Amino acid sequence: MERTRSKPVQDLPETIHSLLGLKSHLTSDWINSVCNIAKNVSSSEIVSTSKEEDDDSVNVDLQSIRDQLYALSTHVNEQNKRRRQVLNEFLDLKGNIRVFCRVKPLGKDEKVRPPVSSDTSNVIIKLTETNRKAYSFDRVFEPDSSQDDVYIEIEPVIKSVIYGYNACIFAYGQTGTGKTFTMEGLPGSLGIVPRAIQGLFKQVEESNHKFRITFSMLEIYMGNLRDLLIKSQATKLKDPIPPSLSINTNEKGEINIDHLVNTEVSDFDEVFKLYKLGCRNRATASTNSNSVSSRSHCMIRVSITCLGASERRRETNKIWLVDLGGSERVLKTRATGRRFDEGKAINLSLSALGDVINSLQHKNVHIPYRNSKLTQVLKDSLGQDSKTLMLVHISPKEDDLCETICSLNFATRAKNIHLGQDESKEEQENKEALMMSLQKVMETVEEEREVSLREMRKLNETLEKFSGKPQVIEKEEEGDVIREVIPMTPKKPRNKSRRASDVFPSFMRPTASSNRRLSGADFSVMANGSGFKSRRNSMASVRAESVYLPVKKNGFDSVCDSSDRSVSKSTYGMRLNSADDATVYSQDISECDIKLVVSEHKPKVLQNGPGSASKARSKIGSFEKDVSQKVGGTEFSRINSWLRSQSENRSYVHEKKQLPVTPVSEKLHSLSRNRSLEKSSAKSFTTEKITGNELFEKLEEIEEFKTEETVVKPTPMLKDLFELQCLCSSEAEDQILSKFQNPDDESLYPPSLGYDGFSQHIDNEWFGINDTADWERDSPASIMLLERESDVKKLLPGTGFDESLKLKSQRGLVFMEDGASPLLGPQETLRGRGGCMFMQKLQALCFRILLGLGVFDVGYGNDFFNGLTK
Ligand SMILES: Nc1ncnc2c1ncn2[C@@H]1O[C@H](COP(=O)(O)OP(=O)(O)OP(=O)(O)O)[C@@H](O)[C@H]1O
Missing domain, CATH: 1.20.58 (Methane Monooxygenase Hydroxylase; Chain G, domain 1)
Structure with a gap:
């Protein structure tokens, strides 16, 4: 390398040479000049020279x-x-779908010889002394298996996640058999979730790529998605109500959940903190079978993004770790009230999951993902090239034998095809x-x-x-x-x-409506000085519900069929601009939809008092049967023809038979009996036309009987109407309360209503009489109507629905003044036309049935509705 040096330094070799060669030059002057040259050479110059030479070698x-x-x-x-x-x-x-079975160890006090025995791949059930049944699985974990044993078998799936495959690991089984133990573990023996996440981070560290990892946690409670990383139940007035989660499919077929918190994490500690927070927010309760029973499906999603890694299957993929709610026989658990509903919701979605897995195993063209929220969320992580692992949990106890057999059958359904019998x-x-x-x-x-x-x-x-x-x-x-x-x-x-709730991934850009929903609580606080009002208004302002639009189905839905859809709908702010309803549609069918079909037909006991709830429940079985018939069309055709005739003749049809009056106990006893009789005689009704006044009198009779604590056996048609009316109201109320209930502050919430068919609440609020009450706007009927308003508008063009609604500042249930249409009209006329009150009530019931028909999608399209209103 060329360097510029000072003149004396350049001359130095020559000088030394001359010094050595020509001793004659060794005069004192010459020596002095050499010394001067040496002095002029700076020390820095010498250092830099040596450093640069070193640099060369390091480079x-x-x-x-x-x-x-x-x-x-x-x-x-x-x-x-x-x-x-x-x-x-x-x-x-x-x-790709593997099924493991884990047998729970017997408790210390349970010394009896269990009827369930197992080895590493078989479970054998002793049915009788001579009769055994064997089930084989990819792997069976015996009662003494450790958490390590389980994780070793699961590790390949975790590895596949690093290579860009979607995966899903879920724990299934009867309540109390150790699902949460397997997934979550205990402090000394960590379960699959912490180990899997540790495993993922280890893989990422070992990899020569850069990964972005995000963590989300949600639960499916009573058919609704709830984000577990944000507090879902506001405890203070000012707490914002979390935005509703909706499931969307993007153009690549990937499932996204709008508004779900998706937090970027960089190490295991961060994840673990979030995980603990989520577990705290999860719905658990004490049941007969488990003191800390999970009442929901808890779902953890870990998403991984890695750009440009050619060996990966896809750039962004995910793993779902799911602790399913326990399957349970509600009769056995003797669950009542909310516990009963929770159990039912869990069972419904589990059976939907079983159907999906079974269809995948059979390689069916149609995979019924849409039958539950659970399967919708997991759609892109079940089947195809995703890795699915089901861990079925069983109890070895004799007492649980039935449940064990059910769980094993469920698991066998999921596995027996691919193992290739x-x-x-x-x-x-x-x-x-x-x-x-x-x-x-x-x-x-x-x-x-x-x-x-x-x-x-x-x-x-x-x-x-x-x-x-x-x-x-x-x-x-x-x-x-x-x-x-x-x-x-x-x-x-x-x-x-950074707050977890602040973090939204880019694909969750807030829409205008989601912004409004997010700001709903603020609005309510600003708009109202009083805490009570503001709280209630904030609740009324943000409603999220899943409804099923009355779209005609062509047989089954298919994997890529987007024609049939249900609607996840959020109705916002009744006090805001009425044209400003924020309605968010997404292509998803609610698990509630299925649940509603069954539970909306809960029998209503026309008497309040102790034991009425359990009596009502005892009839659910028969009503469910009834509903399936209705959905099949038999009973609806009856309603259909009845409604047609009443719309054509402007008169009402009822059973000719005298309305019998029976005491309550007799009535309750005979209800189920009558129901079957009614069904069989449904087609042989003798009908007569009666005038509106006559009908009004009949209905008044019914009202009188009710107030005298007696029960009327209405005509089959009227009874159906009454039931449907009650059921619609109770279900809506249940769902709303389940979303917004605040156990710490019950007083701020609508009182729970004892539905007796025609309670004061229903009179005033379903029928929009009490125009000053805030409850009117908040009433289930109003909400249901509002939520379906746009659907009805579409279905009933030219009925004046639009206009009548525009005229109304109050938006309750209203009726048409024109008697020809049984549906809507100014609500003020109700007061003025007292004598026609019951006729109008009946009209309203018809209307709600129409809505109900639409909601449950029994195959009636626009023609059906139009036909009724002509
Ligand atoms: N393999 C096991 N070893 C030791 N203890 C276990 C095992 N499996 C379950 N348990 C214990 O049994 C009890 C019930 O288990 P867990 O709560 O996990 O049941 P679960 O199936 O999640 O019930 P649920 O569906 O009601 O939530 C817990 O106390 C748990 O520690």
């Missing part, structure tokens, strides 16, 4: 380290690809040999990869020592620019001020 070393790192990283990429291939082949051979022994042996060889290949690849990674780490440390930063290599691979950060990625500083 050469660093470059060679970089080259080596580049080569090694390419090699590791190749190994990763190979590893992914082998792992995938291995998992494919094992089956048709496979010959030879084929099975070949498969096992192939799996063994793949395992060996995998081990070799893993070892080689480990060596490469170790070498890379060493080189990287050296590089960091000299250059002060880890090496970043940029290279072109398969057309993509890959940015690889070789291990030891510096940790991101945690943003402590």
Whole structure:
């Protein structure tokens, strides 16, 4: 390298040479001049010269380290690809849906010999002394199995997640059999969730790519999604009500959940804190079977994004870790009230999950994902190339034998196809040999990869020592620019001020309506001085409900069929601009929809008092049967023809038979009996036309009987109407309370109503008489009507519905003045036309039935509704 040096320094060699060669020059002057030259050479010049020479050699070393790192990283990429291939082949051979079974150990006091025995792949049930039934699974964990044993079997699935596959691990089983124990674990014996997340971070650290990991946690409670990372039940007046979660499918077929908190995490500790927060928010309760029973499905989603890693299946993928609610026989658990409803909701979604898995195993064209929220959420993580693992939990206790058999049958349904009962022994042996060889290949690849990674780490440390930063290599691979950060990625500083609820991923950009929903509480606080009012208004302002639009179905829905859809609908702010209803539609069918079909037909006991609830429940079975018939069309056709005739003739049809009056007890006893009789005689009704006044008198009779604590056996048609009316109201109220109930502050919430068919509440609020009451706006009827308003508008063009609603500042249930249409009209006329009150009530009931028909989608399209209003 050329350097510029001072003149004396340049002359120095020559001078020394002359000094050595020509001793005659050794005069005192000459010596002085040499000394001066030496003095002029600065010390810094000497140092810098030596440093630059060192730099040259270091530069050469660093470059060679970089080259080596580049080569090694390419090699590791190749190994990763190979590893992914082998792992995938291995998992494919094992089956993409694998079913494990875990047997809970007997308690200390339970010394009896259990009727359930197991080995590593079979569970044998002793049905009688001579009769046994065997179930085989991919793996059975015996009662003494540890959490380690379980995790080892699960690890390949976790590894596949790093390679871009979606995965789903869920724990299924009867309540109290150890699902939460397996998934969550105890402090000394961590379960699958913490281990899986630890495993994921370990994989990420070992990888030579940069990953972005996010964490979300939600529960499906009574058919509704609830974010567990934000407090879902506001405890203070000012607490914002969380936005409703809705399930969407993007153009790639990926499932997204709008408004679900999706927090970026950089290490296990961060995840664990969020996880604990979520667990605290989860709905649990004490039941007969488990003192801390999960009353919901708890779902954890870990999403992973890694750009430009060619060995990964997709850039963003996810794993769902699901602790399902316990399947239970409600009769056995003797659950009542809310516990009963929770159990029923859990059972419904579990059976939907079973159907989906079974269809996947059968490779059916139609996979019924839409039958529950649970399966909708898991849609892109079940089946196809996703890895699914079901852990069925059973109890060895004799007392639980029925539940055990149910769970084992459920699990067998999920697994027995892919294991290939048709496979010959030879084929099975070949498969096992192939799996063994793949395992060996995998081990070799893993070892080689480990060596490469170790070498890379060493080189990287050296590089960091000299250059002060880890090496970043940029290279072109398969057309993509890959940015690889070789291990030891510096940790991101945690943003402590960030609230979980503030973090929304980019795809969850707030829409106008979601913004309004988010600000709903603020609005209510600002608009009202009084706390009570403001709280209630905030509740009234933000309603989220799933309803099923009356879209005609063409048989079944299919995987890629977007024609049939239900609507997740949020109705906002009745006090805001009426044209400003924020209605968010998403393509999802609510689990509630299924639940509603069943539970909306709860029998209503026309008497309040002790025991009435249990009596009502005892009739649910018969009503459910009844509903299935209705859905099948038999009874609806009766309603249909009846409504048609009444709309054509402007008169009402009822059973000719005299309304019998029976005491309450007799009535309750005979209700179910009558129901079957009614069904059988449904087609042979003798009908007569009566005038509105006559009907009014009849209805008055009914009202009188009710007030005298007696029960009327109404005509089948009227009874149906009464029941439907009551059921609609109670279900809506239940759902609203379940969303907004605040156990700490019950007084701020609408009182729970004892539905007796025609309670004061219903008179005043369903029929919109009390125009000053805030409850009117908040009443279930109003909410239901509001939520379905736009649907009705579509269905009933030209009925004046629009106009009448526009005229109304109060938006309760209103009726048409025109008697021709049984539906809507100014509500003021109710007071003026007292004599026609009951006729109008009946009209309103018809209207609600129409809505109900629409909601439950029994195949009646627009024609049906239009026909009724002509
Ligand atoms: N394999 C096991 N080893 C030790 N204890 C267990 C095991 N499985 C379950 N338990 C214990 O049994 C009790 C009930 O278990 P857990 O709460 O996990 O049941 P669950 O299936 O989640 O019930 P639920 O569906 O009602 O939530 C807990 O106290 C748990 O610690």
